[in-house]
Amino acid sequence: MSTDTPTQEQIVQYLRDNPELLAQINVPHPYSGQAISIGERQVMLLRDRARNLENKLKEFIQFAEENDSIGEKMHHLSLGLMRAQSLAAVLESLYLSLGDQFAIPHVALRIWSGAGDLPEFAPVGTPVRELAGGLGQPQCGGDAPEEIRAWFGEAGGHLRSFALTPLRDRNVEGLLVMASEDAARFYPEMGTLYLNWLGELASAAIARFA
Incomplete structure (x- = not known):
């Protein structure tokens, strides 16, 4: 066997x-x-x-x-x-949409290509300009320069997450910053496709009047 x-x-x-x-x-x-x-x-x-x-x-x-x-x-x-029929109207529409539709609690924007009497044309330091110029895409996370935090007034010290979106279109150069007290709202690994689109839309709209 x-x-x-x-x-x-x-x-x-x-x-x-x-x-x-x-x-x-x-x-x-x-x-x-x-x-x-x-x-x-x-x-x-x-x-x-x-x-x-x-x-x-x-x-x-x-x-x-x-x-x-x-x-x-x-x-x-x-x-x-x-x-929008003016730069002021563009900015107002942008802020309203981000606040009401996207529920973003804090938004700040600065433009340093050109001059104007709106708060968005306030002077911006060289480090922030260089930071924005080096961004190939929006940057999200919990850190932001003190100058950017100062754009949000008293709320700046309580913010825990930021989305930095560069503005570039013809004669426009600037930075759109969205922020939140929630550390998980804008995190480093989040997708930036819609933030890219937002930056392009805002830049194109501003370029019409800047």
């Missing part, structure tokens, strides 16, 4: 040829440790997979809904900027 140990392929083929044996084989329950049949174990695995797929689907739906909501807000913001 042969005493050779059967190979894995032989065992699999044997079970295929004798499927009734599967019902007699017990395996440990993944959570309680009690013995259950292979069939029950397979059902549990399928349920776990279905649950994971359902959770992923919910995440995709949530992301899609969030993107739709942001897209609609960007649309309304764009319309407001297009309808």
Whole structure:
């Protein structure tokens, strides 16, 4: 009689040829440790997979809904900027949209290309100009120069997260800063696509009058 140990392929083929044996084989329950049949174990695995797929689907739906909501807000913001008939109206529309539609509690903007009598043309130090000039895309996080914090007045010392968005369009050079007391509102790993679009829209609107 042969005493050779059967190979894995032989065992699999044997079970295929004798499927009734599967019902007699017990395996440990993944959570309680009690013995259950292979069939029950397979059902549990399928349920776990279905649950994971359902959770992923919910995440995709949530992301899609969030993107739709942001897209609609960007649309309304764009319309407001297009309808503005002066630089003051552009800035007012921008601030209102960011505050009312996007619920951003603190917004500050500075323009250093040109001159005007609006607060947004107040002098800006060289370090901040260099910082903005070096930004290839918006920068988010919990740090901001003291000069930028000063733009927010008394609230500056209480702010815990910032989104710095450079303004560049023809004769426009400046910086749009959004801030919050919530440290998780603008975090370093967050996506910057919409912030980029916001900077481009604001720059183009300002360039019409600056």
